[in-house]
Amino acid sequence: MHVTSERHLDDGVIERAFTLGEIPGILWTPMSASAPVPLILLGHPPLGLRAMYPRLVRRARHAAADGFAAATIELPGSGDRPRWPAVEQARAELRRAMEAGGPVGGEITDALILPLVEKAVPEWQAALDALLALPGIGGPVGYSGGVISIGIRLAVVEPRIVAAGLFAGSLVPAAMFEEARQVTVPLHVLLQWDDEGNDRQAALDLFDAFGSKEKSLHASMGGHTGVPQSAGEDAAGFFARHLR
Amino acid sequence: MHVTSERHLDDGVIERAFTLGEIPGILWTPMSASAPVPLILLGHPPLGLRAMYPRLVRRARHAAADGFAAATIELPGSGDRPRWPAVEQARAELRRAMEAGGPVGGEITDALILPLVEKAVPEWQAALDALLALPGIGGPVGYSGGVISIGIRLAVVEPRIVAAGLFAGSLVPAAMFEEARQVTVPLHVLLQWDDEGNDRQAALDLFDAFGSKEKSLHASMGGHTGVPQSAGEDAAGFFARHLR
Numbered sequence: 001m002h003v004t005s006e007r008h009l010d011d012g013v014i015e016r017a018f019t020l021g022e023i024p025g026i027l028w029t030p031m032s033a034s035a036p037v038p039l040i041l042l043g044h045p046p047l048g049l050r051a052m053y054p055r056l057v058r059r060a061r062h063a064a065a066d067g068f069a070a071a072t073i074e075l076p077g078s079g080d081r082p083r084w085p086a087v088e089q090a091r092a093e094l095r096r097a098m099e100a101g102g103p104v105g106g107e108i109t110d111a112l113i114l115p116l117v118e119k120a121v122p123e124w125q126a127a128l129d130a131l132l133a134l135p136g137i138g139g140p141v142g143y144s145g146g147v148i149s150i151g152i153r154l155a156v157v158e159p160r161i162v163a164a165g166l167f168a169g170s171l172v173p174a175a176m177f178e179e180a181r182q183v184t185v186p187l188h189v190l191l192q193w194d195d196e197g198n199d200r201q202a203a204l205d206l207f208d209a210f211g212s213k214e215k216s217l218h219a220s221m222g223g224h225t226g227v228p229q230s231a232g233e234d235a236a237g238f239f240a241r242h243l244r
Numbered sequence: 245m246h247v248t249s250e251r252h253l254d255d256g257v258i259e260r261a262f263t264l265g266e267i268p269g270i271l272w273t274p275m276s277a278s279a280p281v282p283l284i285l286l287g288h289p290p291l292g293l294r295a296m297y298p299r300l301v302r303r304a305r306h307a308a309a310d311g312f313a314a315a316t317i318e319l320p321g322s323g324d325r326p327r328w329p330a331v332e333q334a335r336a337e338l339r340r341a342m343e344a345g346g347p348v349g350g351e352i353t354d355a356l357i358l359p360l361v362e363k364a365v366p367e368w369q370a371a372l373d374a375l376l377a378l379p380g381i382g383g384p385v386g387y388s389g390g391v392i393s394i395g396i397r398l399a400v401v402e403p404r405i406v407a408a409g410l411f412a413g414s415l416v417p418a419a420m421f422e423e424a425r426q427v428t429v430p431l432h433v434l435l436q437w438d439d440e441g442n443d444r445q446a447a448l449d450l451f452d453a454f455g456s457k458e459k460s461l462h463a464s465m466g467g468h469t470g471v472p473q474s475a476g477e478d479a480a481g482f483f484a485r486h487l488r
Contacts, residue, residue, distance in 0.1 A: 219461040230485060241474060
């Protein structure tokens with residue numbers, strides 16, 4: 001892990017850009033921390049870290065205010081990372097299917113999401129190795145948001161993640177419903193009730209499928225990008241309960 | 245409104261028992277308040293104030309800690325109030341239907357809930373008149389919990405209620421779904437995912453029906469009485485946002 005830049009944000013947060021091999025990432029830590037702090041991994045959709053930065057830094061500031069570090073890495077095929085033709089083709093097919101107003105076939109969802117999960121999850125685990133080796137980062141670790149299938153797989157395979165806040169707002173391959181049954185960590189699941197590109201019933205079925213004894217679903221009005229501030233506050237309360 | 249007893253709870257809360265005509269009630273106020281405080285009306289199931297007291301006082305302490313007064317009154321036919329044969333008969337039929345494992349017919353739900361709504365709502369409005377006339381109570385007013393149909397009707401007919409936290413945990417007459425469309429105040433709706441006596445799909449449909457632009461659904465694992473502490477904290481955050 002190689003820190004490429006460091007700057008102090010105005011509210012006592014240190015922001016470090018880093019690379020992990022060829023993967024760019026960002027780490028935010030609260031300046032005031034005197035002991036190693038818990039860490040929240042910030043998931044995001046595959047739109048590139050640069051495009052997602054405003055939302056990511058807002059979530060990171062919130063985490064830092066609660067005494068947590070936050071970190072994220074670029075997803076494969078996104079941002080400055082090499083294009084990934086197979087996934088781009090699946091994305092184009094998804095766009096065509098949605099523009100045609102038809103249902104999105106399971107094979108498109110599988111082609112789009114499953115390779116991303118396969119490739120991204122080991123990268124997030126490698127990032128976790130590197131981040132937890134830093135002197136200021138202690139754990140426990142939470143995972144928050146982004147492509148929900150990545151969150152599901154990480155929650156299943158990565159024992160260092162003790163709590164996950166997931167956003168039921170992306171297409172979920174049928175195979176991930178089976179994997180959801182293997183999740184046992186406490187879950188805080190967000191759902192936007194009128195999410196344009198999301199099947200509400202599938203999201204409710206996915207919530208039902210999770211194996212976690214402690215799970216809660218928080219549905220707010222509005223579309224995919226309309227998550228209200230109060231939903232963020234409730235999610236922050238969830239992480240405060242489980243990471244402190 | 246006639247105060248029949250007053251005592252100081254150990255955490256700076258004054259508890260006053262009162263009667264409003266023949267209806268018993270309880271008012272809790274934070275001792276430390278220097279100005280008139282907002283009020284939360286505490287709804288409850290028709291099991292009698294005495295039986296519900298432990299849960300009510302816990303909710304009232306929470307409200308007082310946030311700087312709010314809380315008050316409740318006995319429901320018609322419950323506790324020390326005169327029996328109400330028609331509703332008791334409907335309750336017996338409900339019990340028989342549930343013990344038989346069959347679905348609960350709409351006519352039983354209607355016979356149980358609609359008379360309760362008709363009779364209780366004007367009583368809660370009269371209590372609101374009396375409570376808001378007290379020097380320490382200012383408003384705004386929130387309504388929280390209890391028989392959800394009473395909450396729906398109150399939210400529709402009582403303009404002094406500016407926010408409602410509802411518990412989707414009781415049988416809802418079909419007519420109340422229409423009334424739910426007329427609700428416009430911000431709503432925070434709790435749902436217990438495995439509520440034994442509750443139809444989950446009906447609860448989701450009811451949430452969908454509410455006319456409020458600002459509404460959120462918070463589903464937790466567990467049965468009817470298993471609402472986790474975190475759900476109470478999220479609901480407290482909702483009232484803090486809307487009553488302060």
